[in-house]
Amino acid sequence: MRIETKNQGAEDLDTQLKAWRHDIEDVLDRYLPVERPTDLIEAGRHGLLGKGKRVRALLVLACGHDLGLCTDDVMTGACAIEMVHAASLILDDMPCMDDALCRRGRETTHRAYGQSTAILSAIGLISRAFELIGCDSTLPPAVRAEMVEKLAGAIGYAGLTGGQHDDLFSKHRLNGCPDLKDLYTRKTGVLYSVALTFGGLAANLTRREIDILSSAGKDLGLAFQLLDDLLDACGTQESVGKDVHKDVSKTTAVSLYGVMGAMHEVDRLSSDVRSTLSGVLGYNATVALVSQISQQAVARMKIGSPSLSGERLMEK
Ligand code: GRG
Numbered sequence: 001m002r003i004e005t006k007n008q009g010a011e012d013l014d015t016q017l018k019a020w021r022h023d024i025e026d027v028l029d030r031y032l033p034v035e036r037p038t039d040l041i042e043a044g045r046h047g048l049l050g051k052g053k054r055v056r057a058l059l060v061l062a063c064g065h066d067l068g069l070c071t072d073d074v075m076t077g078a079c080a081i082e083m084v085h086a087a088s089l090i091l092d093d094m095p096c097m098d099d100a101l102c103r104r105g106r107e108t109t110h111r112a113y114g115q116s117t118a119i120l121s122a123i124g125l126i127s128r129a130f131e132l133i134g135c136d137s138t139l140p141p142a143v144r145a146e147m148v149e150k151l152a153g154a155i156g157y158a159g160l161t162g163g164q165h166d167d168l169f170s171k172h173r174l175n176g177c178p179d180l181k182d183l184y185t186r187k188t189g190v191l192y193s194v195a196l197t198f199g200g201l202a203a204n205l206t207r208r209e210i211d212i213l214s215s216a217g218k219d220l221g222l223a224f225q226l227l228d229d230l231l232d233a234c235g236t237q238e239s240v241g242k243d244v245h246k247d248v249s250k251t252t253a254v255s256l257y258g259v260m261g262a263m264h265e266v267d268r269l270s271s272d273v274r275s276t277l278s279g280v281l282g283y284n285a286t287v288a289l290v291s292q293i294s295q296q297a298v299a300r301m302k303i304g305s306p307s308l309s310g311e312r313l314m315e316k
Pocket of ligand 1 (some may be wrong): 051052053054084085087089091092106125126155160162164187188198224225228
């Protein structure tokens with residue numbers, strides 16, 4: 001299945017990102033129409049179509065753009081990743097995991113539709129993601145096969161599922177920063193890695209270039225997970241759009257590095273990633289997107305009524 005998009009050729013970065021975000025949401029909406037069983041698909045749409053930032057999908061589009069592709073060449077992969085990400089958020093919010101009430105500024109999916117429907121809707125989203133890639137006949141079969149392999153690997157034991165398991169059950173046994181970074185790379189980094197890899201695969205880059213993108217994606221995801229920890233410590237439900245201060249008893253980037261230390265680590269990772277990406281993609285949309293996302297996260301932290309460590313940040 002392939003759905004043509006409307007906004008091609010916007011000029012400056014903000015206009016371009018807005019247009020891409022609009023295209024992504026429009027295509028997601030059309031990829032998951034309300035069919036039977038209605039409540040199950042409505043639950044999937046609740047998880048998928050709320051006010052997400054669409055960072056992972058934007059990275060696919062930006063990377064494709066920088067490599068000379070048009071939006072429609074990479075849109076299927078971008079939407080598949082968003083569907084998997086939305087499924088992971090639905091599951092992460094469940095009472096047996098994070099037990100969250102609010103996500104993307106509204107009720108979590110299990111609160112709105114019940115736990116059984118929420119779990120099933122997440123499974124439905126994951127299956128639809130693979131269906132989309134499999135059906136995109138405009139991509140060569142070898143590219144589709146590799147996309148399926150990469151996305152499945154990212155969800156599996158070595159990726160989101162294993163990272164989430166360790167996050168739930170190893171939190172008192174983490175041996176400092178290297179363990180936390182390894183866990184975050186699996187829980188969050190791998191999906192960013194797949195996003196950049198999808199751009200590289202669609203553009204037929206060399207194996208070496210794809211490996212560079214994949215590795216930079218992991219570091220980028222790590223940086224964003226550190227930002228997520230900072231937002232949990234220093235944001236408000238209103239500014240972040242989800243429950244905050246959920247991680248106070250956990251080992252996080254903030255508990256290990258402190259607020260300023262975590263900020264510096266984000267800065268360092270983000271700057272390394274931009275420099276690596278510019279080698280493959282030029283100083284272009286992807287690099288600009290990486291800068292913009294970090295800046296916006298920091299802005300959301302400052303709006304918040306800060307926690308103790310956040311107050312120190314505000315004083316500096
Ligand atoms: C089978 C898909 C699947 C997952 C099972 C539940 C689970 C294992 C993994 C959870 C992984 C997880 C939720 C990691 C946190 C990643 C993260 C930083 C989420 C917030 O991402 P944003 O800020 O959110 O991009 P929006 O709402 O803007 O999309």
